[in-house]
Amino acid sequence: MMDRQPGRWLILIVLCLSTLVLIIDNMVLTVSVPPIAADLGASAQDIQWIIDSYILVFAGLLLTSGSLSDRFGRRRVMIIGLVIFGAASLVATFAQNPEQLIAGRVLMGIGGALIMPSTLSILITVFDDEERPRAIAAWSAVAMVGLVGGPVLGGVLIAHFWWGAVFLMNVPIALVAIIAAIVLMPESKGPWRKADPLGMILSLVGMTALVWTIIESAKDGLAHPSTLISLAVTVVSLVWFVVWELRTPDPMVPLSLFRNRIFSGASFSLVLLTFANGGLMLVLTQYLQFVLGYSPTQTGLAFAPMAVATLASNTVGATLGQKIGNRWMTAAGLVVIAAGFGALATLSAENGFGMLVAAMVLIGIGGGLALPAATAALMGAVPTEHAGVGSALNDTVQQAGAALGVAILGAVLSRTFTGSMPDSAPEASRHSISDALNLATGTGNTGLAETAREAFTTAMSASFVAGGAGVLAAAVLALVLMRDRSTNPATPAPDQIREPVGHPAG
Numbered sequence: 001m002m003d004r005q006p007g008r009w010l011i012l013i014v015l016c017l018s019t020l021v022l023i024i025d026n027m028v029l030t031v032s033v034p035p036i037a038a039d040l041g042a043s044a045q046d047i048q049w050i051i052d053s054y055i056l057v058f059a060g061l062l063l064t065s066g067s068l069s070d071r072f073g074r075r076r077v078m079i080i081g082l083v084i085f086g087a088a089s090l091v092a093t094f095a096q097n098p099e100q101l102i103a104g105r106v107l108m109g110i111g112g113a114l115i116m117p118s119t120l121s122i123l124i125t126v127f128d129d130e131e132r133p134r135a136i137a138a139w140s141a142v143a144m145v146g147l148v149g150g151p152v153l154g155g156v157l158i159a160h161f162w163w164g165a166v167f168l169m170n171v172p173i174a175l176v177a178i179i180a181a182i183v184l185m186p187e188s189k190g191p192w193r194k195a196d197p198l199g200m201i202l203s204l205v206g207m208t209a210l211v212w213t214i215i216e217s218a219k220d221g222l223a224h225p226s227t228l229i230s231l232a233v234t235v236v237s238l239v240w241f242v243v244w245e246l247r248t249p250d251p252m253v254p255l256s257l258f259r260n261r262i263f264s265g266a267s268f269s270l271v272l273l274t275f276a277n278g279g280l281m282l283v284l285t286q287y288l289q290f291v292l293g294y295s296p297t298q299t300g301l302a303f304a305p306m307a308v309a310t311l312a313s314n315t316v317g318a319t320l321g322q323k324i325g326n327r328w329m330t331a332a333g334l335v336v337i338a339a340g341f342g343a344l345a346t347l348s349a350e351n352g353f354g355m356l357v358a359a360m361v362l363i364g365i366g367g368g369l370a371l372p373a374a375t376a377a378l379m380g381a382v383p384t385e386h387a388g389v390g391s392a393l394n395d396t397v398q399q400a401g402a403a404l405g406v407a408i409l410g411a412v413l414s415r416t417f418t419g420s421m422p423d424s425a426p427e428a429s430r431h432s433i434s435d436a437l438n439l440a441t442g443t444g445n446t447g448l449a450e451t452a453r454e455a456f457t458t459a460m461s462a463s464f465v466a467g468g469a470g471v472l473a474a475a476v477l478a479l480v481l482m483r484d485r486s487t488n489p490a491t492p493a494p495d496q497i498r499e500p501v502g503h504p505a506g
Contacts, residue, residue, distance in 0.1 A: 014180040015119040016142040027150020028166040035163040046098035057109030060208035066117035066392020067252045081114025086174030092167040121387035125188045137314040137372040144310045152300035199252035206237030214407040265481025266378035272474035274401030276467035279409025309364025326377035327482040333370025334475035341468030345461040349453040416459035
């Protein structure tokens with residue numbers, strides 16, 4: 001058993017704060033877009049770049065930053081990320097035009113990419129096998145709080161201050177996290193190895209192109225020339241990256257980790273889980289606002305039952321996971337989530353809030369059981385020397401899954417909505433429920449509004465059936481691929497048989 005780090009629970013609070021600031025920042029943007037557009041005179045294209053610039057940079061740099069943290073120190077990289085993120089938040093706070101705000105978001109993406117892998121990699125080096133599940137459960141719970149609380153907090157800040165306050169609040173949180181990291185955290189890093197500049201470039205280009213392709217395919221379709229070009233860049237870069245990482249003696253990312261059944265099973269399960277959850281937020285937000293008529297702040301509050309259920313089941317999951325194993329805990333949680341998606345698929349335009357609450361509670365319980373267990377299994381299969389890049393792989397698969405969920409389930413929603421609208425409906429109303437409701441309001445056509453709401457719930461059901469199927473597939477993968485070490489120890493790949501290294505400093 002590793003020596004337990006003094007003050008480790010205080011360190012966990014710092015790690016949770018660092019994660020929370022990233023999650024909240026992304027979620028508050030959902031309610032900040034209208035006032036930002038009005039105040040800065042931002043066009044629809046500007047708004048798209050304000051949203052997308054962060055995720056493009058963040059996703060592109062994750063693997064590189066995870067490798068850098070293993071090489072130069074996880075605490076050091078996290079602190080640098082917090083400094084960049086805090087400074088970039090000030091740039092965004094006082095932006096005078098869309099270009100300045102986009103620049104601030106790009107810098108925030110760089111800072112976020114440095115912070116996120118470091119938090120989880122520090123966590124697994126600070127906590128031993130016995131305490132790690134509880135620590136990961138707390139870390140996961142904080143992410144859920146940010147996911148739900150972000151829109152609510154954003155709505156409150158905008159109502160009482162101005163849109164810049166949603167970025168300004170990041171600064172004091174970042175400062176507290178920086179000071180606490182310097183005072184409380186030990187430094188840890190992997191053994192020194194040669195740099196892999198080609199791997200870094202290929203991962204940056206490949207991941208950025210992948211996310212760009214997903215974004216563009218959702219807007220223009222996969223057959224659009226710009227989408228096809230970015231898809232080609234994605235395939236060439238990522239295939240080249242994989243070939244290079246398998247051949248070079250000092251790979252940036254040890255792809256041999258995927259030979260470990262626990263690691264690969266947890267990874268694929270997390271991809272499908274975040275795929276479904278990414279679509280869930282997209283679809284449910286529209287249902288609450290356009291069908292039930294909720295405000296953005298009310299929409300954020302409507303997700304509270306799911307957050308409470310997640311927090312409650314996180315503790316149970318962390319305890320039971322040690323007794324029955326991460327494999328069964330992950331699979332059981334995923335089945336419960338699939339049941340929640342099944343309940344959501346039965347919603348109609350006439351349903352009240354009751355069925356929605358029941359479904360979200362099921363999804364929250366399942367998420368609280370499955371996500372910490374899958375994350376603990378994945379990170380438990382990563383040698384300590386690769387903690388940073390292993391954490392980055394965890395973040396990358398979840399980012400990719402969420403982006404794919406938004407793109408694919410969004411496409412299912414859009415196409416099913418168009419197909420469910422009657423031929424007699426105006427062409428301008430057949431593409432999205434927001435277009436249909438705007439047209440209905442402008443013309444006073446209440447019948448069109450009702451038709452659009454019914455078509456949307458039909459499309460929503462199709463999206464939730466697809467998401468639920470993905471979650472069930474994840475449960476099967478977890479059962480087939482994941483094996484707990486107590487029953488079937490995984491055989492490490494040749495480059496993993498090394499003495500775990502953690503260098504305490506100060």
